[in-house]
Amino acid sequence: MFKHLLLAIDGSDHSKRAAQKAIDLATLEGNGTIEILYVVAGNKSKSDVLQYGDSDSASRKRKLMLTPFEEMIAQAGIKYETTVLHGSNSAAESIIDHANKNDFDALVIGSRGLGTVQTMVLGSVSHKVMKHVKMPVLMVK
Amino acid sequence: MNYVEKLKKEWLGNVRGDVLAGIVVALALIPEAIAFSIIAGVDPMVGLYAAFCIAVVIAFIGGRPGMISGATGAMALLMITLVADHGLEYLLAATILTGIIQLLFGIFKLSSFMKFVPRSVMIGFVNALAILIFTSQLQHFVGETWIMYSLVALTLAIIYILPRFTKAVPSTLVAIIVVTAIAITMNFGVRTVGDMGALTQALPVFALPNIPLNFETLMIILPYSVALAIVGLLETLLTASIVDDMTDTDSNKNKESRGQGIANMITGCFGGMAGCAMIGQSVINVKSGGNGRLSSLVAGIFLMFLIIVLGGLVVQIPMAALAGVMIMVSIGTFDWSSLRNIHRIPRTDAIVMVVTVGTVVYTHDLSIGVLTGVVLSAIFFAWKVSKVRVEKYLNDKGDVRTYEIHGQLFFASVTDFLDQVNYDESVHKVVLDISDAHLWDDSAIGAIDKIEHKFDQRNVKVELKGMNKESTDLMDRIGGLSKASGH
Numbered sequence: 061m062f063k064h065l066l067l068a069i070d071g072s073d074h075s076k077r078a079a080q081k082a083i084d085l086a087t088l089e090g091n092g093t094i095e096i097l098y099v100v101a102g103n104k105s106k107s108d109v110l111q112y113g114d115s116d117s118a119s120r121k122r123k124l125m126l127t128p129f130e131e132m133i134a135q136a137g138i139k140y141e142t143t144v145l146h147g148s149n150s151a152a153e154s155i156i157d158h159a160n161k162n163d164f165d166a167l168v169i170g171s172r173g174l175g176t177v178q179t180m181v182l183g184s185v186s187h188k189v190m191k192h193v194k195m196p197v198l199m200v201k
Numbered sequence: 202m203n204y205v206e207k208l209k210k211e212w213l214g215n216v217r218g219d220v221l222a223g224i225v226v227a228l229a230l231i232p233e234a235i236a237f238s239i240i241a242g243v244d245p246m247v248g249l250y251a252a253f254c255i256a257v258v259i260a261f262i263g264g265r266p267g268m269i270s271g272a273t274g275a276m277a278l279l280m281i282t283l284v285a286d287h288g289l290e291y292l293l294a295a296t297i298l299t300g301i302i303q304l305l306f307g308i309f310k311l312s313s314f315m316k317f318v319p320r321s322v323m324i325g326f327v328n329a330l331a332i333l334i335f336t337s338q339l340q341h342f343v344g345e346t347w348i349m350y351s352l353v354a355l356t357l358a359i360i361y362i363l364p365r366f367t368k369a370v371p372s373t374l375v376a377i378i379v380v381t382a383i384a385i386t387m388n389f390g391v392r393t394v395g396d397m398g399a400l401t402q403a404l405p406v407f408a409l410p411n412i413p414l415n416f417e418t419l420m421i422i423l424p425y426s427v428a429l430a431i432v433g434l435l436e437t438l439l440t441a442s443i444v445d446d447m448t449d450t451d452s453n454k455n456k457e458s459r460g461q462g463i464a465n466m467i468t469g470c471f472g473g474m475a476g477c478a479m480i481g482q483s484v485i486n487v488k489s490g491g492n493g494r495l496s497s498l499v500a501g502i503f504l505m506f507l508i509i510v511l512g513g514l515v516v517q518i519p520m521a522a523l524a525g526v527m528i529m530v531s532i533g534t535f536d537w538s539s540l541r542n543i544h545r546i547p548r549t550d551a552i553v554m555v556v557t558v559g560t561v562v563y564t565h566d567l568s569i570g571v572l573t574g575v576v577l578s579a580i581f582f583a584w585k586v587s588k589v590r591v592e593k594y595l596n597d598k599g600d601v602r603t604y605e606i607h608g609q610l611f612f613a614s615v616t617d618f619l620d621q622v623n624y625d626e627s628v629h630k631v632v633l634d635i636s637d638a639h640l641w642d643d644s645a646i647g648a649i650d651k652i653e654h655k656f657d658q659r660n661v662k663v664e665l666k667g668m669n670k671e672s673t674d675l676m677d678r679i680g681g682l683s684k685a686s687g688h
Binding site: 111113 | 320323324327368439442443445446447448449451480484487488489492533536537538539542
C-alpha cells in the first residue's frame with residue numbers, strides 16, 4: 061500500500077515531524093522506501109549565494125541540512141534517496157510536478173503552520189500541494 | 202563532451218524553454234532599460250540599445266549560459282555625474298573603456314580576486330543598490346498629484362496581486378498595459394516616458410564616440426570606467442553564482458568577464474550605456490524555464506523588435522507605471538533574509554554590511570561603498586588576528602625567563618606583544634618560544650630584533666625557539682639584512 065513514499069521537506073521542525081511520520085508509514089508493511097525532496101525555490105538561490113558566498117558552499121550547506129533527515133531514515137532501516145530541485149518558480153509547483161511525474165504511493169509533507177496574514181503573503185505550500193497532487197497526501201502538523 | 206557538443210547543448214539544449222523565457226525577459230527588460238536610462242540622465246534609447254547589444258553579444262561570448270545582461274541600475278547610478286557634467290558622448294567613451302578594463306580583467310584571470318570582497322560587503326552591495334533604485338524614483342513624485350500616486354499604487358497592486366491568480370502572463374507587463382491604457386483613455390496628462398527623452402524606432406548604428414582623443418578626455422572618463430568595470434564585474438560574478446545555483450551547473454567566470462568586456466566595448470560603439478549582468482532578470486529567466494544561450498539572444502532581439510514596432514506606444518507609458526515597476530525591482534533586489542540574519546552573523550560582519558550600505562547611500566557610488574567595506578573588513582580581520590597571547594614562566598632556578606608566544610606576529614600585533622616583555626628582570630637568559638606563532642612581515646622581524654637588541658644591552662642572552670620554516674626564511678631574508686647593517 062505505502063511502499064514508495066515522497067517526503068517533501070524544507071529543513072524546518074515541521075519537516076522533522078513529517079519525516080518521523082514518513083518513517084512510521086514506511087515501516088507499516090516493511091520494505092518501504094522514501095525519497096527526500098528539497099526544492100530551492102524563488103529567491104532562495106539568491107539569498108543562499110549571498111549568505112554562503114557561492115553555489116558550491118550553498119550546496120554544501122544544503123547537504124548538511126539534509127543529513128539529519130537521511131540519518132533519521134537510515135537508522136530506521138529504510139532505504140532512501142535524496143533529490144534537490146533547483147531554479148523553480150515556487151516550491152509548491154515543483155513538489156506537485158515531481159510527485160505527479162513519478163510513481164509514489166503517497167506524499168508526506170509538513171505544514172509550516174503560518175498565520176492568516178503570513179499565508180496570504182507567502183502562500184501555503186501544503187495547501188496548494190494537497191489540491192493538485194494526484195495521490196494520497198499526509199500533511200503533518 | 203567535446204567542444205561542438207557542448208556548444209550545441211548550450212544553444213539548442215532547451216529551445217522551447219529558452220525562447221519562451223527570452224520573450225518574458227524582453228518584456229520585463231523594456232521598462233527597466235528605460236528607467237535606468239532616466240536614472241543615468243540619458244534618452245531611453247541609450248538604455249534600450251545597451252540592453253539589446255549586451256544581451257545579444259553575451260549570448261554568444263558569455264561564460265554563463267542562461268544569465269541575462271543589459272543596462273543595470275548599479276551601472277546607471279555611477280554615470281549620473283559624468284552625463285550631467287560632460288554629456289552622452291563621454292559616457293559612450295567611458296563605456297568602451299569600461300569594456301577594455303573588463304576584458305583585461307578576464308584575460309588575466311582576475312575573477313579569483315573577487316574572494317577579497319567579503320560576503321557581508323556583497324550583501325551590503327545589493328541592499329544599497331536596492332535602496333538607491335528606490336530613492337532614485339522619489340524625484341518622480343515631487344510636485345505630483347494624487348492621480349500619479351494612485352497610478353503608482355495601482356501598478357504595484359497589479360504586480361503583486363495578479364500572480365495570486367495567474368502566472369501565465371508577467372504581472373509587470375499587465376500592470377504597465379493597464380496603467381498606460383487608463384492614463385491614455387482618461388487623458389490624465391500625467392508625465393510619460395516621452396517627456397523624459399526621445400525614443401527612436403531604429404536599430405542602433407555603429408559610431409565611435411565624438412570626443413577629443415587626448416589625455417584630458419582619458420582623465421575624465423578613467424575614474425568612471427574603473428568604477429563601472431568593478432561594479433559591473435561584481436554584480437556579474439554574483440549573478441553568475443546565483444544562476445549556477447539555480448541551474449545546478451558550473452560556469453566559466455573568466456570567460457564571462459571577457460564577454461562582459463567585449464559586450465561593453467561593442468555597446469559603446471553602438472550608442473548604448475555600460476551594463477552588466479542583471480540579478481532580477483536572470484532569476485526571472487531561469488524561473489521562466491530559460492537556461493541556455495538562446496534565452497539571452499531571444500531576449501535581446503525581441504526587445505529591439507518590440508521597440509521598433511511599438512515604440513510609439515512605449516513613449517506613452519506614464520512615469521507612474523515605471524516608478525511602480527522600479528519600486529518592485531528595488532524590493533526584489535533587497536536581500537531581506539540579511540535583515541532576518543543580522544543578529545546571527547558576527548557583529549563585525551553586520552557592521553561591515555551596514556557601513557557599506559551607509560557609504561553607498563551617502564556617496565551614491567557603489568564602488569566607493571564596496572571599497573570601504575573591503576577595507577573595513579580587512580581592518581576588522583587584522584584587529585581580530587592581532588590578538589597575541591603571551592605566556593611567561595621562569596625555570597626552577599629563577600634565572601631563565603621563557604615567553605611563549607601564541608598568534609600572528611605582524612605590523613598590527615607587535616606593539617601589544619612588545620608591551621608584555623619585561624627587560625628589567627634580573628635573569629641571565631630569555632627564551633622566546635614561537636613554535637605556536639608565525640612571523641609575517643618586517644615589523645615582526647623588527648620586534649624580535651628589538652627584543653634581542655635590548656636584552657643584549659643588559660647582557661641577557663636571548664634564545665629563539667621553535668620557529669617554523671616560513672618564519673625562518675623571512676628572518677633570513679630581512680633579519681639577515683638588518684643584522685648585517687650593523688645592529
